[in-house]
Amino acid sequence: MMKKSTVVWLMVAALIGGSLLTFAFTGATSLAKQTAGEGILASISNNVDKQSDLDKIQKALDLIQNNYYQEVDRTKLVDGAINGMMEALGDPYSNYMGKTTAAQFEEQIEGSFTGIGAEVSSENGKVTIVSPIKNSPAEKAGLRAKDIILTVNGTSLAGMELNDAVNKIRGPKGSKAVLQIQRAGSTDPLEYTIVRDDIDLETVHSEMKPNGIGVITITQFSLNTGQRFKEELAKLEAQKMKGLVIDVRNNPGGVLSVVIDIAQQFVPKGKVIVQVEDKNKQREKEQSQGGGKSYPIALLMNKGSASASEILAGALQQSAGATLIGENSFGKGTVQTSYDKQMGDGSLLKITIAKWLTPDGSWIHKKGIKPDIAVDQPAYFTVAPLAKDKTLKYDMNSSDVKNAQVMLTGLGYKPGRQDGYFDRATEQAVKAFQTKQKLTVSGTIDAKTASALEAKLVESIRDPRNDTQLNKGLEFVGKEIAASASK
Template sequence: MLKKRTVVYLMVIAMLTGGLLTMAFTQLPNLADSGASSGEGLLASMKKGGLEQDEAKKIGTALDLIEGNYYEDVNRDKLIDGAINGMLDSLGDPYSNYMSKVPAAQFEESIEGSFSGIGAEVTSVDGNVEIVSPIKGSPADKAGLRAKDIILSVNGESLQGMDLNKAVSKIKGPKGSEAVLKIKRAGSPEPLEFVITRDNVDLETVTATMDSNKIGFIEISQFSLNTGDRFKEELKKLEQEGMEGLVIDVRNNPGGVLDVVIDIAEQFVPKGELIVQVEDKNKNRKKYTSDGDSKPYPIAVLMNKGSASASEILAGALQQSAGAVLVGENTFGKGTVQTSFEKQFGDGSLIKVTIAKWLTPDGSWIHEKGIEPDIKVAQPAYFSVAPIDKKKTLKYDMNNADVKSAQIMLDALGHKPGRKDGYFDRSTEKAVKSFQKSQKLKADGIVNAKTAEAMETALIEKIRDPKNDNQLNRGLTEVRQEIAAEASKK
């Protein structure tokens, strides 16, 4: 069983708001033998190879002093957990962390690819909870959360400076409950508020279609345990239907299982060519080469700043070893490897520590830099418009960020406000009335909660229409051009 193994994780982020999720793993038997054996617990681990006698005495003395002198009763388990968290925090590495029994159990359960929450991958950056990527189709995705958004508070409780495990516990909750998030977003002068209803998030990680030009499209939302098999199934179907070119979409894909991404890359990378390299602290490199074969058709990979970890491995491998073209935006930039130990503590808790970095086939380390696309393509401005605060009513002569969002939405929906600078003039009022009439709402030119919700619903429908997806359309165009170029040579 998976839970009985020591595994290595290529983490985009250790946490999902509805649970904890591996970003990638592969079994390393030598790591399973390091430290204490299963069931020995923390003390045995310390005695065998962790703390020297004077170090153990110092920590024990601190524990005694706190328990004996603190003016209130203390929880000994919390003190021990705090000491472990403190050691990991001192590394300054957001991907090395400790999970007590309950978060660790959620972490292991989420490996199966299903959890309850808002559905957004998060990490800790300078004491802030930052979104790596909302999961496609999740409540967070539908509400409009974006990569790099910072979650300031949940239901009025500040998350700033909070331990990531604790912050995640505040964000998650049972299906049907509400999470009111205050979000700091680059370019927005004031915090944004999102009211999100938590739900079960089941990850159908692979979807595939074919267009009339025989160009296949496969979207991978996450590299989870069954993704490799699902990808092979869909790829085989497309090829049997006469596919002549392929677009692979890993936008807003936060990562996944290392073995799975290697398996997928092998479908396209020629045998013996590099897929990824993993380098440890002693500069020793393990090179993962393909045991598969190349394809006769052109391939484009769509990516953005929410594409991280295993997504970046796939993009780098297909670009450098399979001749694929990368289209879209710069990726997230997650290039380190973590190992997870759960047996050593013996109480259901676990610890993850960064033990290596991964490199692209040409030896590049993309950490905190990401992978640049071959063809840079931005989405329309309305794809990233901030939601409107439903507690406010917008009307003539107001000037603020919510008015600007409303103007961007109106313009995208064909009700031209004449400006998008945040000032609610008569032209904006006229555009609001036009939209309200189209939705059979009271045409008073005032943006109340009902009008704002209708605008956002209409905009989401427009965003989901493939014809408005600049990156997808450019990827399809590139593949079509390559098909035509090959045909002209024959």
């Protein structure tokens, strides 16, 4: 099976799958449509051009190796040349991996890896988070889709090749990655200290909620996700499930054949799941062989729902009558193929070969899919961590004070404002929190109080009762069940 993926680097496989490889070649001009002379002349011309290009590259290598004033590692030169070609494409999802990085990539596809738990890409030379993986250290720390990683443990990633940047971010379980983050809407860089860990290999989780509503969470579309989804769905249906909520929030993608397999269980036979268009504008439609479901379905998504998650969202919305709830999705509408055997030395080349479209032919690249019901999480779900090297106190005005006020509000302490000015009401809210947590009651936020605030906030975020999007999904499906029963 050929693999197709986004720039999954830290923790997860993205859009991959063997069935689409032929789509890259379906629209190629047939030699039968050319005269014999045209075909021969074109072939000769192409061969001459190719040889000329290869000669130019070879000459450059030789000139550097023979004349550079220091010893040159030829392997580094070759890798650099290939990286340069991939960067010239201007496509963050097409790239080259050396032997070591390629081996790590294979581990990620199999679902066995450690790290911070976020998929990244290189966009305009900046290492950008596509999505933090659900329940990963990155998500728990508060990283978001579209965040730009500026530094790792004090090392700037500016101008660094993606492979090298990834190696800076990766690390053994238990080690710390101190990330400086640039986030839209924040004037100052944010700092996150994340402890690397094993990433949950289980990609499917299910639960039966009251009123016969099942919830299935898919954290990524790995090689075994399709089978696990079938098992969990069958388990819920055996419990007389009346409606289903599918959660793909912060799911950055996965195996294409797997998402198609999952979608087929809900999309009626003959209806389109996804379309793929090659460079010659030729389209192939993947049609369902399934039978559909009679119960109502809602799908939860957010800004971190990318690639294969968006394929599932589009298929269920447009071909299965499901309702999308949450936020606009990430917006990755391309298909990649990985070439490893062709490289012959353990390295890997990943190239975008096509774009995918929703059943109605829409290309969601860089736009995402809009939810049918827009629901944001509470502000404190995505608040930045507080700086621990300074104490926040009365009459200060800063982004840290603003973040502390958002935290206090989320925890029910009512500072009365969230504009960044530390007034007396904020001071009283801090004192109330300190009293409750048995901390020194000073009314100022030192490192100890800041850490306690963040710890309580994590507890609140993990409490499903505070999950606005999930609750809306359950409410919607519940109403659909009731409406169906009354008919």
